[in-house]
Amino acid sequence: MIQCVEIRKNTYYDSVALMLVTKEIKKMPLVRDVIVGMGTELNKELAENLNLSNDQIKALTPNDFFIAAGLETENENNSADIIKKVDELINSKKNDSKSEYNPTSLKSAVKYAENANMAVISLPGKYAADEVKKALNNGLHVMLFSDNVSVEEEIELKKLGRDKGLLVMGPDCGTAIINGVPLCFANVVRKGDIGIVGASGTGTQEVTVIIDKLGGGVSQVIGTGGRDLKSEVGGIMMLEGFKALIDDPETKVIVLISKPPAREVAEKILNMVKTTKKPVVVNFIGGDRAQIEGNGAYACISLEDAGHKAVALSKGTSVSDFDGFVQSEEEINSIVESEALKFDKAQKYLRALYTGGTLADEAMKLLGRSGYEIFSNIPLSPEFKLKDIHKSIKHTCIDLGDDDFTLGKPHPMIDPIGRIERLPKEAMDDEVAIILMDFVLGFGSNDDPAGEMLPYIIEAKKNMESRGKYLSVIGYICGTEGDPQNYRQQCEKLENAGVILMPSNAQAVRLCEKLLKRINS
Amino acid sequence: MEISIICENLMKAINQEKIIIGKVHSVFSNACNIEAGSYFITLLSSSKIISPMSAIISAKKTINFKELGIEQNMSFKFTSEGIYCLEKDIYISLGAPMPWCPNIINKCNDMYTGYLEGNLNKLEAGLMTYGKLQGMGQLMTFLDNDKREMKLYRLWLNNVEDNFYYIKNEFICFMESVIKVDMTQIAVKASKIIGFGIGLTPCVDDFISGLMTINVCMGKQYGVPITKIYGFNTELISLSTSRTTRVSCEMLKHSSLGRTNSAVMNLIQAVLSENTEKNDNMEKFLKDAVNYGETSGTDTILGIYVGLKMWANSNYRRAWLNDTVC
Numbered sequence: 001m002i003q004c005v006e007i008r009k010n011t012y013y014d015s016v017a018l019m020l021v022t023k024e025i026k027k028m029p030l031v032r033d034v035i036v037g038m039g040t041e042l043n044k045e046l047a048e049n050l051n052l053s054n055d056q057i058k059a060l061t062p063n064d065f066f067i068a069a070g071l072e073t074e075n076e077n078n079s080a081d082i083i084k085k086v087d088e089l090i091n092s093k094k095n096d097s098k099s100e101y102n103p104t105s106l107k108s109a110v111k112y113a114e115n116a117n118m119a120v121i122s123l124p125g126k127y128a129a130d131e132v133k134k135a136l137n138n139g140l141h142v143m144l145f146s147d148n149v150s151v152e153e154e155i156e157l158k159k160l161g162r163d164k165g166l167l168v169m170g171p172d173c174g175t176a177i178i179n180g181v182p183l184c185f186a187n188v189v190r191k192g193d194i195g196i197v198g199a200s201g202t203g204t205q206e207v208t209v210i211i212d213k214l215g216g217g218v219s220q221v222i223g224t225g226g227r228d229l230k231s232e233v234g235g236i237m238m239l240e241g242f243k244a245l246i247d248d249p250e251t252k253v254i255v256l257i258s259k260p261p262a263r264e265v266a267e268k269i270l271n272m273v274k275t276t277k278k279p280v281v282v283n284f285i286g287g288d289r290a291q292i293e294g295n296g297a298y299a300c301i302s303l304e305d306a307g308h309k310a311v312a313l314s315k316g317t318s319v320s321d322f323d324g325f326v327q328s329e330e331e332i333n334s335i336v337e338s339e340a341l342k343f344d345k346a347q348k349y350l351r352a353l354y355t356g357g358t359l360a361d362e363a364m365k366l367l368g369r370s371g372y373e374i375f376s377n378i379p380l381s382p383e384f385k386l387k388d389i390h391k392s393i394k395h396t397c398i399d400l401g402d403d404d405f406t407l408g409k410p411h412p413m414i415d416p417i418g419r420i421e422r423l424p425k426e427a428m429d430d431e432v433a434i435i436l437m438d439f440v441l442g443f444g445s446n447d448d449p450a451g452e453m454l455p456y457i458i459e460a461k462k463n464m465e466s467r468g469k470y471l472s473v474i475g476y477i478c479g480t481e482g483d484p485q486n487y488r489q490q491c492e493k494l495e496n497a498g499v500i501l502m503p504s505n506a507q508a509v510r511l512c513e514k515l516l517k518r519i520n521s
Numbered sequence: 522m523e524i525s526i527i528c529e530n531l532m533k534a535i536n537q538e539k540i541i542i543g544k545v546h547s548v549f550s551n552a553c554n555i556e557a558g559s560y561f562i563t564l565l566s567s568s569k570i571i572s573p574m575s576a577i578i579s580a581k582k583t584i585n586f587k588e589l590g591i592e593q594n595m596s597f598k599f600t601s602e603g604i605y606c607l608e609k610d611i612y613i614s615l616g617a618p619m620p621w622c623p624n625i626i627n628k629c630n631d632m633y634t635g636y637l638e639g640n641l642n643k644l645e646a647g648l649m650t651y652g653k654l655q656g657m658g659q660l661m662t663f664l665d666n667d668k669r670e671m672k673l674y675r676l677w678l679n680n681v682e683d684n685f686y687y688i689k690n691e692f693i694c695f696m697e698s699v700i701k702v703d704m705t706q707i708a709v710k711a712s713k714i715i716g717f718g719i720g721l722t723p724c725v726d727d728f729i730s731g732l733m734t735i736n737v738c739m740g741k742q743y744g745v746p747i748t749k750i751y752g753f754n755t756e757l758i759s760l761s762t763s764r765t766t767r768v769s770c771e772m773l774k775h776s777s778l779g780r781t782n783s784a785v786m787n788l789i790q791a792v793l794s795e796n797t798e799k800n801d802n803m804e805k806f807l808k809d810a811v812n813y814g815e816t817s818g819t820d821t822i823l824g825i826y827v828g829l830k831m832w833a834n835s836n837y838r839r840a841w842l843n844d845t846v847c
Contacts, residue, residue, distance in 0.1 A: 010593065012547035012768075015720030015815035019655075022719060035684070040716025040723060041764040046687050062716065062766045124646050 004069045004079035011065045021089045033070040129153040144170025158236040170225040174201035177221035187442035188482030192217020194310045195251035197241035199224045199258035202356025210307025212480045219251040229261030246276045253313045254280045260287045270295035279313040286365045302506035340518040342470035347433035351426040352397035355412040359505045360399040366509045413445045416452045427460035434472045441479025450490040475499045476508040524618040525579040541599040553586040561771040572782035573623040573775040623780040629741045640792045647807040656724035656816030657823045659685045702840040708760045715761035724820045726769040730776035731824020737779030739832035784810040
């Protein structure tokens with residue numbers, strides 16, 4: 001390995017700067033390894049272990065500072081760039097000086113950011129409710145990312161918010177876009193006249209992404225948290241958000257998204273549809289179509305369909321169910337035939353590994369309607385609950401973002417380790433034919449969802465091939481061209497590895513359905 | 522400019538020696554370290570917390586030592602009237618500063634361990650919320666794997682950096698020697714990990730500093746002779762002081778005798794004496810301590826946390842108490 005070594009004898013830098021140097025140098029192209037620190041015996045041993053040592057480093061004392069970086073290629077410029085970067089970072093004013101103030105309490109944050117009107121709170125659930133109360137009492141709207149907040153606390157906070165005319169988005173609210181500002185997990189979508197209130201994170205993301213793809217835009221995206229439409233909470237924030245969009249002059253079309261609410265809550269919400277002339281699209285995923293349409297709203301058959309209907313209403317074009325494919329029937333049949341021919345006779349099952357819970361839920365509902373029995377950790381019926389959530393059987397759809405998989409660990413949309421570990425297990429099963437996966441882009445998500453999974457997808461396919469089988473991998477990227485992860489590059493990476501990408505979750509599921517039908521025919 | 526708060530030990534040294542002359546070892550915006558023979562003295566701006574052998578300077582505007590033009594190797598003279606930087610013609614009067622005692626053992630009489638279990642849970646939650654776990658936090662994963670009874674699983678990190686794998690085994694061996702209070706092995710085991718990490722006080726050193734400080738507190742609580750505690754702590758660092766930076770070496774020496782900075786001291790007192798269901802001081806002190814350095818504060822608190830977990834475990838405690846039932 002080629003080295004770049006910089007030694008500064010009897011020189012001391014504060015640890016804030018050194019941590020920054022380590023992080024930033026590691027990110028530089030062609031840098032494989034880096035060690036930054038004082039010349040203590042252990043640090044020198046570590047440098048030796050990483051093949052980054054030389055005689056100069058061995059001669060250092062603990063009071064000498066050094067950086068040793070391992071480079072992919074030999075180039076004077078690389079070394080010079082690294083040293084230049086180190087000096088820039090060390091000399092930058094980004095330290096604990098007075099000019100950078102990090103408030104340590106809500107009180108001081110409110111004083112410091114006088115014009116703030118929203119607090120985003122992400123604390124362990126045990127501590128969250130108190131902070132939300134403080135925020136509301138300071139006149140701030142709240143987005144509460146935390147889960148493990150009790151129902152009683154949620155009700156109390158939402159009532160307090162409602163009485164003060166403030167939003168309480170959450171608990172367990174992961175997605176919102178307020179006045180064009182994406183909060184927590186959200187995609188970069190066009191500004192427009194479609195307002196959304198959503199009780200489900202990735203469901204809301206899917207609808208906003210479809211709206212953007214169809215040329216529409218969003219005015220506001222208000223999250224409510226997953227429990228809002230249960231009978232105890234009574235849909236407090238769904239109703240408040242709905243009211244806010246009714247009153248918002250920039251919103252011309254309203255979309256409501258949730259899993260099926262409690263009956264009395266659905267009634268309250270649908271009764272409000274009659275109070276507005278604005279068209280309302282309601283996707284109670286798998287909910288009662290007749291009830292929705294009976295109250296004057298537009299019912300949907302999928303999240304994608306909600307997006308289609310919203311854009312049609314926004315543009316004033318005709319509204320109809322979208323339940324097909326963007327590609328022609330010929331193209332779809334060609335994909336199906338081409339994949340089906342490659343399978344071994346024993347291969348017949350689908351394994352869907354989702355990071356987005358609502359997308360998993362939608363997949364199971366769509367497949368369920370066609371008569372497929374899907375086992376899951378979040379099954380539609382108790383008899384399909386997996387006995388061991390770490391072991392798939394028959395057709396299985398896993399929500400890797402569910403609490404059982406994320407206790408003490410980051411959400412799979414941030415860190416895909418759960419899916420990375422699961423995929424090889426599925427590829428060891430000789431009866432598996434199809435793997436279905438989502439890749440969620442946008443703020444808050446992993447920097448490179450496709451890239452992280454890529455080597456494991458390739459490995460899984462090779463593994464199957466070595467046993468005379470074929471693994472069909474179907475994917476959906478929930479993202480827009482504006483997202484920070486570079487949507488096109490994400491698509492390219494996956495397609496080059498043989499992943500069949502579909503333009504929506506619903507279409508990806510429908511393709512799986514067609515393929516399963518073909519396999520079993 | 523004048524000294525507003527001064528460590529008692531520094532004041533004592535100045536009064537004893539009459540004049541102490543030293544040279545600047547290292548300068549930062551808010552701190553200046555001075556080597557004066559066997560003394561290692563730190564001058565701090567008013568934005569920093571007081572620590573052993575240090576003094577806080579107050580002035581109309583918060584001091585910035587770099588802006589004052591202080592550089593390495595400049596001379597400083599300490600007398601009972603004041604502190605002089607000879608090259609820069611800077612004078613800081615000593616006046617009547619508030620004395621501060623760095624010894625945690627002096628605060629131990631007021632401690633009550635009845636709330637310890639609940640407070641440990643709060644401390645853990647606070648570490649997960651406010652802690653910068655990218656230093657020693659990474660080794661907690663390995664420690665939990667090896668010592669399940671300590672129940673450190675909530676501090677698990679999914680991605681441990683490769684560098685930390687390098688000392689994983691040595692760290693576990695060291696912890697075993699700590700648990701067994703192994704006087705014959707502790708120095709060697711510690712010498713294999715002290716000095717590991719970036720920064721003037723490498724992360725392992727900060728962790729060990731927290732561990733040793735808690736040994737002093739909890740030893741006193743459980744009636745372990747203080748000579749035994751000091752003996753173990755000083756043996757722990759005996760082979761390592763030349764293997765780490767001067768700043769860290771001083772910190773380790775102080776910690777071995779239960780001397781620590783005010784943020785850590787306040788936190789330990791809160792954990793060991795407060796009913797934190799009624800007061801939220803512990804969270805405030807935790808945040809103050811975490812904000813010390815980059816990961817230094819968190820690493821020290823992790824040492825305290827792990828130390829407390831060990832002392833709270835009756836099986837581990839036996840090693841200190843020579844099998845006396847407590």
